[in-house]
Amino acid sequence: MKRREFVKSSLAGTMAMGLPVLPTFSTVVAETRFGVADASYMMRRYRNMKSEAYPPFANALEMIEHCNSLGFGGMQVGVGGWDSDFSKKVKKRKEELDIFLEAQIRLPKNEDDLDRFDREVQTAKKTGIDVFRTACLSGRRYESFDTMQAFQTFKKAAINSIQLAEPVMHRYKVKLAVENHKDWRINEMVAILKRIDSEWVGVTLDTGNNISLLEDPMEVVEALAPYAFSVHLKDMAVEEYEDGFLLSEVNLGTGSLDIDAMIMTIKKHRPNIRFNLEMITRDPLKIPCLTEKYWATFDQISAPELALYLRKIRTMKTKEQLPRISNRTTDEQLALEVENNRTCLVYAKQNLGFQ
Structure with a gap:
């Protein structure tokens, strides 16, 4: 019997016999399945890399089958373009595999885009999806904007998009989970959430x-955990270079993040939240925090703060x-993407309490 079926049948039996139901058992069933984010297959999903051994996923079902074959218990999948028939197929497979699904969705750009957004939310909800991951910025703040004015224009549009999306989420009783996606610093993101309220x-x-964005990852977790609907769990490592530092996702347990403490902090606020691996296999990202362009959209970081942060980076x-x-063949890169995800999954099951 599957775990969730056992939980349901146990509760039903207890109630039928007139026995008391323990509140901790009946109200919160902690999620122990470990999921995987769409971006963990960045190359296979988005880069159109031709390979017979590792062909691009044609749709969400193909990604679900692959991730399940590795042992993941859930996935974040793009829901753009789904119709009713495809939604039924996803729902059927989701239930057969006993996995969870979360959606990846684009915010509505404006009122003209609301019908598309509403349709995608409605169609995805029919599969049982109740969390919709999104991001305000597809790129990186320090690369996308050359001036503070350009950033402020983006910020205004992003807040408007979330405000347009909120009534749709309310109508369907599902949650919009906006990622801290190299766009908002802690105070900015919390201010936006409080404004949306x-x-x-x-x-x-x-x-x-x-x-x-020069913020301590543990402080980010502590500040955002009360607002979290979903998690992209990753480990990170850094190197110095002439314009700042290099940043990479690395296999869980091999980087500098205190993963155990982060999980504990998040679960303290959200006991039944879902965790999704985001292990992006790529060359290191350049964080050029010693260049003038990097600072074009920042006005709240002092020189002492920067000095302390760079010192922390060295540790x-x-x-x-x-x-x-990038010096590997296409098949070697795609094979490494799969292997990194597999390695992280094994680590999560052996060391982080996931099943």
């Missing part, structure tokens, strides 16, 4: 992204060089 709008808490350095993949 909705039980249907919260956070996809990424445990490593804000290192790129985060790993002994080994960060992984590079």
Whole structure:
């Protein structure tokens, strides 16, 4: 019998016999399945890399089958373009495999885009999806904007998009989880959430992204955990370079993040939250925090803060060089993507309490 079926039948039996139901058992069933984020297959999903051994996923069902074959208990999948028939197929397979699904969705750009957003939410909900991960910025703040004015224009549009999305989430009783995606620093994101002030709008808490914005990852987790609806769990490592530092996702347990403490902090606020691995296999990202352009959209970081952060970066350095993949063949890169995800899954099951 599957775990969830056992829980349901046990509760039903207890109630039928007139026995008391323990509140901790009946109200919260902690999620122990370990999921995987769409971005963990960045190459296979988005880069159109031709390979017979590792062909691109044609749709969400193909990704679900692959991730389940590795042993993942859930996935975040893109829901754009789904119709009713495809939604039924996803729901059927989801139930057969006893996995959880979360959606990846684009925010509505404006009122003209609301019908598309509403349709995607409605169709995805029919599969049982109740959390919709999104991001305000597809790129990185320090690369996307050259001036503070450009950033402020983006910020205004992003807040408007979330405000447009909120009534849709409220109508369907599902949650919009906005990722801290190398766009918002802690205070900015919390201010936006308080401004929206909705039980249907919260956070996809990424445990490593804000290192790129010069924020301590543990402080990010502590600040955003109360608002979290979903988690992108990752480990990170850094190297120094002439314009700042290099940043990489690395296999769980090999980087500098205190993963155990982060999980504990998040679960303290959200006991039944789902965790999704985000292990992006790529060359290190450049964080050029010693260049003028990097600072174009920041006005709240003092010189002492920067000095302390750069000192902390030196303590985060790993002994080994960060992984590079661009010098490998296409098949080697795609094979490594699969292997990194597999390695992280094994670590999570052996060391982090996932099943």
